[in-house]
Amino acid sequence: MSRFYALTLLLLLMLPWAASAGEPRSGADLLACARHNWVTSSYHGSEDLKVFRADFSKEFRMEVWSAQENKQVMIRLLAPAAEAGSGYLLKGDQLWYYSPAAGQAVPLPSASLSQAFLGSDLNLEDLYRGTLSEQYTVKLAGSRKDKSGRLIDHLVLTPKPEAPVVYGRLELDLLDSNCAVLLMDTYDQRNSLIRETSFSDFVVRGGRVIPTKTISNDLLHQGNYSESTVDPSFELDIAIPPERFSLACLADDSQCGSP
Amino acid sequence: MKTVGAYGHAPLQRKNNVNGENRYKMTNELVVRTERLSKSYVADGIETPAVRGVNLKIRAGEFAALAGPSGSGKSTLLHLIGGLLRPTSGQVWIEQQALGGLTPDQLARLRLRRIGFVFQAYNLIPVLTALENTEFVMELQGVPEGQRRDRALELLSILEIAEYADRFPNKLSGGEQQRVAVARAVAARPALVLADEPTANLDSESGQKLMDLLRRLNHERGVTFLFASHDPRLLNQVERVIELHDGVIG
Amino acid sequence: MRFSLRLAWRNLSRNRRRSVLTLLAVLLPVLILDLMWGFSNAVQRNLFESTTQLETGHLQVHRADYRQLQTGLPLIQNVTPVLQIIAQDPAIERFAVRLDLPALAAHGDRSRGVLLRGVRPGKAGQLSALDKWVRTGRPLKAGDRKVALAGSNLLKALHLKVGQSVILLSASLRTGTGVLIPKVVGSLAPPSPQLSRSIIELPLADARSLVHNPQAASSVVVLLKDISGPWDQSRIEREARSLQAKLGPDYLVETWAELAPATVGLFKIIQPLYLAFSLIFFLLGGLVVLNTLYLSVLERTRELGVVLALGSSRRRVLGWIEVEAVLLAGLGALLGSALGLALVGWGSLGFRLPGFYAEFVSIGLNNIFYLSISPAEAALSAGLMFVLALTAAAYPGWRAARLEPVEAMHFAG
Numbered sequence A: 001m002s003r004f005y006a007l008t009l010l011l012l013l014m015l016p017w018a019a020s021a022g023e024p025r026s027g028a029d030l031l032a033c034a035r036h037n038w039v040t041s042s043y044h045g046s047e048d049l050k051v052f053r054a055d056f057s058k059e060f061r062m063e064v065w066s067a068q069e070n071k072q073v074m075i076r077l078l079a080p081a082a083e084a085g086s087g088y089l090l091k092g093d094q095l096w097y098y099s100p101a102a103g104q105a106v107p108l109p110s111a112s113l114s115q116a117f118l119g120s121d122l123n124l125e126d127l128y129r130g131t132l133s134e135q136y137t138v139k140l141a142g143s144r145k146d147k148s149g150r151l152i153d154h155l156v157l158t159p160k161p162e163a164p165v166v167y168g169r170l171e172l173d174l175l176d177s178n179c180a181v182l183l184m185d186t187y188d189q190r191n192s193l194i195r196e197t198s199f200s201d202f203v204v205r206g207g208r209v210i211p212t213k214t215i216s217n218d219l220l221h222q223g224n225y226s227e228s229t230v231d232p233s234f235e236l237d238i239a240i241p242p243e244r245f246s247l248a249c250l251a252d253d254s255q256c257g258s259p
Numbered sequence B: 001m002k003t004v005g006a007y008g009h010a011p012l013q014r015k016n017n018v019n020g021e022n023r024y025k026m027t028n029e030l031v032v033r034t035e036r037l038s039k040s041y042v043a044d045g046i047e048t049p050a051v052r053g054v055n056l057k058i059r060a061g062e063f064a065a066l067a068g069p070s071g072s073g074k075s076t077l078l079h080l081i082g083g084l085l086r087p088t089s090g091q092v093w094i095e096q097q098a099l100g101g102l103t104p105d106q107l108a109r110l111r112l113r114r115i116g117f118v119f120q121a122y123n124l125i126p127v128l129t130a131l132e133n134t135e136f137v138m139e140l141q142g143v144p145e146g147q148r149r150d151r152a153l154e155l156l157s158i159l160e161i162a163e164y165a166d167r168f169p170n171k172l173s174g175g176e177q178q179r180v181a182v183a184r185a186v187a188a189r190p191a192l193v194l195a196d197e198p199t200a201n202l203d204s205e206s207g208q209k210l211m212d213l214l215r216r217l218n219h220e221r222g223v224t225f226l227f228a229s230h231d232p233r234l235l236n237q238v239e240r241v242i243e244l245h246d247g248v249i250g
Numbered sequence C: 001m002r003f004s005l006r007l008a009w010r011n012l013s014r015n016r017r018r019s020v021l022t023l024l025a026v027l028l029p030v031l032i033l034d035l036m037w038g039f040s041n042a043v044q045r046n047l048f049e050s051t052t053q054l055e056t057g058h059l060q061v062h063r064a065d066y067r068q069l070q071t072g073l074p075l076i077q078n079v080t081p082v083l084q085i086i087a088q089d090p091a092i093e094r095f096a097v098r099l100d101l102p103a104l105a106a107h108g109d110r111s112r113g114v115l116l117r118g119v120r121p122g123k124a125g126q127l128s129a130l131d132k133w134v135r136t137g138r139p140l141k142a143g144d145r146k147v148a149l150a151g152s153n154l155l156k157a158l159h160l161k162v163g164q165s166v167i168l169l170s171a172s173l174r175t176g177t178g179v180l181i182p183k184v185v186g187s188l189a190p191p192s193p194q195l196s197r198s199i200i201e202l203p204l205a206d207a208r209s210l211v212h213n214p215q216a217a218s219s220v221v222v223l224l225k226d227i228s229g230p231w232d233q234s235r236i237e238r239e240a241r242s243l244q245a246k247l248g249p250d251y252l253v254e255t256w257a258e259l260a261p262a263t264v265g266l267f268k269i270i271q272p273l274y275l276a277f278s279l280i281f282f283l284l285g286g287l288v289v290l291n292t293l294y295l296s297v298l299e300r301t302r303e304l305g306v307v308l309a310l311g312s313s314r315r316r317v318l319g320w321i322e323v324e325a326v327l328l329a330g331l332g333a334l335l336g337s338a339l340g341l342a343l344v345g346w347g348s349l350g351f352r353l354p355g356f357y358a359e360f361v362s363i364g365l366n367n368i369f370y371l372s373i374s375p376a377e378a379a380l381s382a383g384l385m386f387v388l389a390l391t392a393a394a395y396p397g398w399r400a401a402r403l404e405p406v407e408a409m410h411f412a413g
């Protein structure tokens, strides 16, 4: 499920590439560098999502395919048993859901994008905001050394005055050496911290530094958090047949072509 | 009000001793006394003297009239004596009571107890019957209802209008109306009845009749009358004529 | 006093037209106020009933944390103990179990977020059943399964017709995903267009199958005995506290006022509005009384002069005028009350305002009004007008008492 965090982040990173070599790196440069870690033409992997509530927790397992820089995404739920076989298909800004009980793919209204995905601390809304990056002004707010002596850069992303953005501010900590994002803090319009997301267990694959563990804390609701783990066996930049992102495939695995 | 209450109804309590004789004639008891009484009206900044330096005495049982041409001050003098107007200077006494020091309410009490009024016209309360009009002042005085009724009916029959007792004023002739007004004034047993032109609106026959009746009341009951009039028929009937010219007794 | 009364009565009958006018000036405001208050109460009762009977009940029981819970459904997992307590409460007239669920309705290539309302069809569910809004098709029946009624605007949005099936999806973290494909047997036309775009009514058992829990409920809706309008709020609140004490901290008992703040807000608009109108009527009535009594004093100036000359005290004259005012105001207030109460009594049987169906329905009213007026309100309208008329009479009375007898007698009026 870290794929979703990745997607979220990716949108933040879609800033105009403005780095010029040799000069000290600006906030925009750093963000662009971080973005490089995430830009994949395609992706295939399996993930675990654990959702924790004060009195309750639930674990999902799913398989995810994406292509065209996440413009096409297919999610197939494998567990729990009650949800197994259902899935989501995302194409551009359209979303479908399939449940074996319904027996057909159901188009989801755009409103469902802003609702909690599978009840987790995430919603799909941000995924479709392709222009999100243009809505923010990036600033390098400072750098520091962490306990193990690594240089950490701190970026502050503030919405441009007229931007239609629900958040008040985003703050990122990333490793100066490889632009791996370690922490993302989300603030609301009143400038209080509402969500804390941390990234860890990085894997280097094809020149990209990719976190396999993401923990997101809902600070508004005590005890609400979600943890997602990507199986390290994921593949990047592979060829995925276009049928994979079809309604036929969503409803019937035999229609998906060979991976 | 002790000054007013002190008068009582003493002179009229002796009614049963009368036997047609006017026992009250020429008592020395003064009912009215005025001293250098003057009244000027001020209208639009112009001062009109209406009564000037009048010294006048009316004894109990008198049957007197103020006479004089129109505008000579008769009504004004009568109103001053009745406590309806305040003099510009001078003083009025009603049975030894000086009016000058009394409040409007005290004056009203005095009028109610001691003075009866008969005006030229529009005398009666239109929504009350002849009998009720006659009872009106007694009602204000607090005379009990039965007594009130008896006295009113008695007077109405003396004044020969008992048969109209239940008529409303607009169903009575001018002379009948004036007789009801007289009945009302006398029924309250005042020391003095002031009557301003009581015959002015009446034909000569009615006027004559009214004067006869008033004369009878004066004789039989000793009621003191002071008229204001220039009606010769009236002036012929009274015992004393007080001439008034330009506000001066002459 | 009897004399004064007779005098006043005769004076009033002397100028009949004016007295009748004054009488009307007192009578009409009282009558209009009684009717207006009766109607205001009818509107309030109407709003109250359409809110409480179909929507909120007088009281509702939820899970204690239902307002804080943002994710997952705020369901009472097992409603049976709650129902046992409610069934034993003597103040409760009836109650119904509801299962309200946010869900997705899909048909063909369209879908919409909807509100599912699971109710027990038939008598037990009366409190929640949306039978009153059924426009086409049929209401739910006892024993129905896999059928639903949907708001007519929703049917339009989904290109769905009565007789076709609709896919209902419900998903929550706790209950997982539920799918149901009922047949639409009727359309609903609720007052609010927004509700018409989102409401789907289905049997409670079906709604429970969507959350995989045969004991679940989102709320228990309670109607209390002998409640007729928002004026009974203190009793409703008392009962809420008592029920809350019995149910304990796991549940939250709320009154209709907490559940429908918009309706309460509407009352807050209506009441001052009616108050303003009432004030205007009172003032107009007062002015007419003042005017007519003043004229009648003016007309009698000469006569009052004679009365004052004869030795009547000023207090006495003032008293006569006041007695007249008391007679007029008392009679007017009495007649106005009698007429007003008769009309309100007639209107209490219920009546429809022709031609306003859509306007009323759009603000959540039923086009049938039951007038009512409380004894206190009736007494207030009559009493206030009476006092106002007496106050208005004070000025002419004062004028009369202040007349100078000689001048008054010479008055040419």
Ligand SMILES: Nc1ncnc2c1ncn2[C@@H]1O[C@H](COP(=O)(O)OP(=O)(O)OP(=O)(O)O)[C@@H](O)[C@H]1O
Pocket (backbone or CB within 6 Å): B041, B042, B043, B048, B049, B050, B068, B069, B070, B071, B072, B073, B074, B075, B076, B077, B230
């Ligand atoms: N209210 C008043 N204001 C001003 N002047 C007045 C007033 N009343 C009377 N007068 C004047 O005072 C004078 C006396 O008037 P009064 O009425 O006493 O006369 P009168 O002898 O009664 O006359 P009449 O026989 O016409 O009734 C007159 O010149 C009159 O114009």
Ligand SMILES: [Mg+2]
Pocket (backbone or CB within 6 Å): B074, B075, B076, B196
């Ligand atoms: Mg005169």
